[in-house]
Amino acid sequence: MSTDVGAAGGTETRELLHFVTQETRFAIVANILQHPEQLPSMYELEQLNPSVSDATVYKHVQKLIDIGIVEEAALPDDDRRQGYPWKFYGLTDEGRQFLETHNLLRAEETLQRIYETISDKSEKMIRYENAPRPDR
Numbered sequence: 001m002s003t004d005v006g007a008a009g010g011t012e013t014r015e016l017l018h019f020v021t022q023e024t025r026f027a028i029v030a031n032i033l034q035h036p037e038q039l040p041s042m043y044e045l046e047q048l049n050p051s052v053s054d055a056t057v058y059k060h061v062q063k064l065i066d067i068g069i070v071e072e073a074a075l076p077d078d079d080r081r082q083g084y085p086w087k088f089y090g091l092t093d094e095g096r097q098f099l100e101t102h103n104l105l106r107a108e109e110t111l112q113r114i115y116e117t118i119s120d121k122s123e124k125m126i127r128y129e130n131a132p133r134p135d136r
Contacts (some may be wrong), residue, residue, distance in 0.1 A: 017102060020069060024052055025060045029069065029099070032091055032113035038072060039133045041085035048127050062090055069095035073134045084131040 020026060030050045032038055045061065046054045064070035075086040093100070099105050121129070 004012050007082055014052050016067065016098070019067060020064075020099075020104075021051055022053055022060075024049070025064055027059065028064060029091070029104075030107075030111055032070065032089060033105070034115035036112075036129065037088075037133050038113070039088040039136070041128050043085060043128050043130070045089065046110060047065055047122070048074075048077055051136065053061065062064040064095075065089075069098065071095075072091060079134075081132070083127075085128055088133055 020029065027049055028045055029131060031040060031045055036046065040048070042058060042061065046057050049057050061070060069092060070089050071092045073090055074086045075088075080086040096105070
């Protein structure tokens with residue numbers, strides 16, 4: 001799909017909505033929205049989608065990046081720590097605007113509350129969740 005989120009109109013908008021709301025991609029968008037910093041690492045996204053292979057999660061994140069809904073944010077070299085993630089994924093401003101325009105952000109607070117109730121997180125997941133994040 002070659003439609004850019006910032007330039008979508010008419011038929012392209014419908015295609016983009018269909019693209020974003022595909023089950024796995026929409027789950028990833030929801031995972032980003034529910035994350036405490038709205039900037040999860042790839043590991044966190046993989047752990048939050050246990051029924052999907054890690055390769056599939058990665059592929060769909062890349063597709064969301066290509067379309068302009070998600071962007072990668074990296075910690076500066078000086079802030080990186082061994083054993084912690086340094087690449088994170090968040091919504092672009094255009095992606096957030098697109099989701100808001102199409103009423104796909106209404107459950108944002110509910111998603112965050114659900115995330116807070118996850119009690120069976122591994123030590124690694126907790127460590128990654130609390131890792132330093134880049135300023136955006």
